[in-house]
Amino acid sequence: MRGIFLLPLLVCSWIYGAVVRLRVTLYRRGFFKIRQLPCKVISVGNITVGGAGKTPLVAALAKELRQRGLRVAILSRGYKGTSEQTGGIVSDGQRQYLTPAEAGDEPSMLANQLPDVPVLVGKKRYAMGVKACERFDLDVIILDDGFQHLGVKREVDMVLIDARSGFGNGHLFPRGPLREPLTSLRRASLIVLTKAEASGPQKEREKQLRRYAPDIPLYHSRYKTVFLRDAVSGTLLTPDWLHGKRLIAFAGIADPEYFFLLVERLGADVVKTISFPDHYDYGRDDIAMLRPLSKTVDAIVTTEKDFVKLQQLPLNDIPLYILGIEHEMMEKEFYQTAASFLFR
Structure with a gap:
């Protein structure tokens, strides 16, 4: 009986997966344009719905790049903020301009944590990226939750995997937590297994990862x-x-x-x-x-x-x-x- 109730979700997952694969193919073959920003881009993303630790890594990465003398900004979608559609500057690295309700909670938190790093939000990542480069003369933009945003070229594509939850039941959304098929991991430059505690299940996660992305460098992090x-x-x-x-x-x-x-x-x-x-x-x-x-x-x-x-x-x-x-x-x-x- 349970299988009967899950069948509609499974069908929706098949349709969703077909659309995702078609979209990736259209970008890869040049039917959809991939545009390059005037500065370098690091994307930090994941392959499942929910959190895998992207925002904390974005903050740590921005601090590290600043210490290396690079001019850095963070570009987030601004999920659930009222400026998500229109875009906006949360912080210019000196003062904050948007409230948490306007920017979203994670961009506001990043602006608080990184007072010397500009933070911007906007669903139209390329347009906001151009604005950021022109306004702040950047060396690098960190694209928060950018793995599925294929329209912006990036030099580094980091994918984070939660060692605790992994890939869930292995199904695509909405039947499962996957935003893309696991074969999409091959697009990554680096993979980070987060919450990789010594007593945790990371060895099993590593085996799963190696089946789909055997040659991608794998790193581990904890909090x-x-x-x-x-x-x-x-x-x-x-x-x-x-x-x-x-x-x-x-x-x-x-x-x-x-x-x-x-x-x-x-x-x-x-x-x-x-x-x-x-x-x-x-x-x-x-x-x-x-x-x-x-x-x-x-x-x-x-x-x-x-x-x-x-x-x-x-x-x-x-x-x-x-x-x-x-x-x-x-x-x-x-x-x-x-x-x-x-x-x-």
Whole structure:
């Protein structure tokens, strides 16, 4: 019986897959134009719906390239922001111009994390890329979530795979999580297996990857907690302040369970977790729900991405803390390899 109910989704997946393959073929054979920006382009993307850690890697990559003396900007679609269709400058590297509602939560978070890096949004990536190059005289644009945006030529195509969830059930959307067939991995310049914990399932993921992309360089990354910030006062603490504390953790991200795991690894007594949908728009009702719960714990912890949407709400009477997390490459030569693709 279950197969009968899943049949419509499977049929839709076949249709979706045929359209995706046709689109890639039309770009490859020149029927659709691939345009080159006036600067180099690094695309950071994935092959599944949901998060694989793209935004943290974009931030880490931008920092690394800036340290190498390159002029860098980040171009994101601005998912769920009101400027997604029209495009806009979130930050010029000195001040921010768009609100989180206009830019989207992830571009706003990047602008906060990287005050010296311009961040732009827009569905029309090529047009916004040209604008960015002209305005900021760039060496490199990092295209956030760009693997499927085939209309912009790129020097580096990074694909991220979540080691925890992998390729799900292996089906294309909507029957499964795949945005493209796994054979599309062959377009990648580099593949990064994220959340590659020592005790995790990455060996099995590596075998799967090697079946479809045997010759693409493979790297591994994990996340590390780097700071804890009081949401009201802005006071910075070390993450180990949470050790032994009784707390509630909540998140509206693609993989909240992994965030909760990171909190638990700090030695916190997590008495309750609350998961919201990814890119969740928090409101006063959510704060009202958290307020009585906060009386029963030492702290409530959330992510930087969630705080982007929370910061305009009344938080004074809630012991809310933001746990800062960074992307850490396990192979130190990763950035040098990525940079080498830029100037071949």
